Each structure stands twice: as structure tokens, then as C-alpha cells.
Amino acid sequence: MKIAIASDHAGRELKEEIAALLKEKGIEVIDYGVDNPESVDYPDYGIKVAGAVSKGLAGMGILSCGTGIGMSIVANKFPNVRAALCSDMFTARMSRLHNDANVLVLGGRTVEKAVALLMVETWLKTEFEGGRHQRRLDKIRELEKGLYNNKKDEHRCQN
Numbered sequence: 001m002k003i004a005i006a007s008d009h010a011g012r013e014l015k016e017e018i019a020a021l022l023k024e025k026g027i028e029v030i031d032y033g034v035d036n037p038e039s040v041d042y043p044d045y046g047i048k049v050a051g052a053v054s055k056g057l058a059g060m061g062i063l064s065c066g067t068g069i070g071m072s073i074v075a076n077k078f079p080n081v082r083a084a085l086c087s088d089m090f091t092a093r094m095s096r097l098h099n100d101a102n103v104l105v106l107g108g109r110t111v112e113k114a115v116a117l118l119m120v121e122t123w124l125k126t127e128f129e130g131g132r133h134q135r136r137l138d139k140i141r142e143l144e145k146g147l148y149n150n151k152k153d154e155h156r157c158q159n
């Protein structure tokens, strides 16, 4: 399976470490950059990874920016992408078990590098549990297809 990775300037160092780890494990990496320290706009890079995962060009993706927030906002705009901004081992593991996250998002300025690398390893080897969690993902898929049935007004604000 190919893994697409990218970062902005604030996540670049972490992204480089992650790329090295993946290659060491014999995983094919599609590195969409950024490859220098100059300031860039995270959407330009998030779009590349999320687009690749959305179209099936990569099986999974890993994104990094300063906090991970911008990248996760961008990535979750794409159909078939379930991007999880994770902060520790627990959230990394749960994002696979319960959410079948196919994009891991990490904050280069918020997570210790050593912890982030362990999170990547855990994330890659944890399988989706399915069952009741699949039903929930099916509802997300309906949202993506515009099939969400709002006739009961369940989600309107009651002022």
C-alpha cells in the first residue's frame, strides 16, 4: 500500500522523520512536499494528500502542519477521506479502531517527535473494528453523497 504524505513549513521536520520511518519499513511513500523551510499555505499541500487518498491513488495519508488543525479541516472536505487529528497514542489507535481514519494528521508544533513516530506505527498496525462503527461510517458516506435525510429537522437549532 502507498502512503501519501505532505506538510507545510511548520510540519516539515516531522514529515521528513515520518517519511524516513515509512521507507525504513519498506512502505512506498508519495511525498508531496514541502521540501524546504520557506513559509507556504497548508491547503496547497493538504489538498494533494487528501486528493490522492480520495481518488485511491494512495491507500492512506499522513499530514502535518503546526497544530494539525488546518490540515485536518482541508482533508475532511474530500469524499472518502476520514482525517483524524490525533494528539497521543490513544487517539491515534482509536482513530483506526472506531473511525477507520485513512489520513493521520499531526501537529509538528504540538506533539513530541518521538511520540509522533510511535503514533504513526500504532496507527498503521491498528485495524478498523467494523460492526457498529461501520454503521456510523455509512452515515458519513450518506452525508458525502448528499443523501442525508433532514426531514425530521433533528439537527436544527432549537432557539
Ligand code: RB5
Pocket (backbone or CB within 6 Å): 008, 010, 011, 042, 065, 066, 067, 068, 069, 070, 071
Ligand atoms: C503556520 O504558521 C500554521 O498556521 C499552520 O502550520 C497550521 O498550524 C494551521 O493550522
